[in-house]
Amino acid sequence: MELDKDSLQFIFASTIRALHKLSAAEFEKHGMSISPEQFHLLKIISSKEDSIQSELAEVLQLDKSGIMRHIDQMEAKGMVQRLNDANDRRKKYIILTEAGEAELEKCKAVITSLGEIIMWNISDAEILIFKQVLSKLKQNAEA
Secondary structure, three states: OOOOOOOHHHHHHHHHHHHHHHHHHHHHHOOOOOOHHHHHHHHHHHHOOOEEHHHHHHHHOOOHHHHHHHHHHHHHOOOEEEEEOOOOOOOEEEEEOHHHHHHHHHHHHHHHHHHHHHOOOOOHHHHHHHHHHHHHHHHHHHO
């Protein structure tokens, strides 16, 4: 089978892999102790008062066991904490600790500097069009 390097799927997938690889390398270079996926998870947890695992899995479009592994790793590093729901023992809230907030802020600074690098020579108008096209692609895929 011939590989079509001009196809939207190939370009999109290889771009996502390249951005992920760059983010992971920058996190490591700056001494971050979490992965890019865990960074996104921390961002979501910090923006919500009462995050639960199933909601996090839904937002990140990952399975619950994958989210649990990330949470377990971050909990072991002291970045998040699980709290039991007073009314439902099965429900556990995930909250950010001070260490998690500090790591999140360091990661945001790295991501901001990365954004400047990867967005170089791309106009605001091009970014707007790109976002609009991506939104349409997502809508079509979910239809």
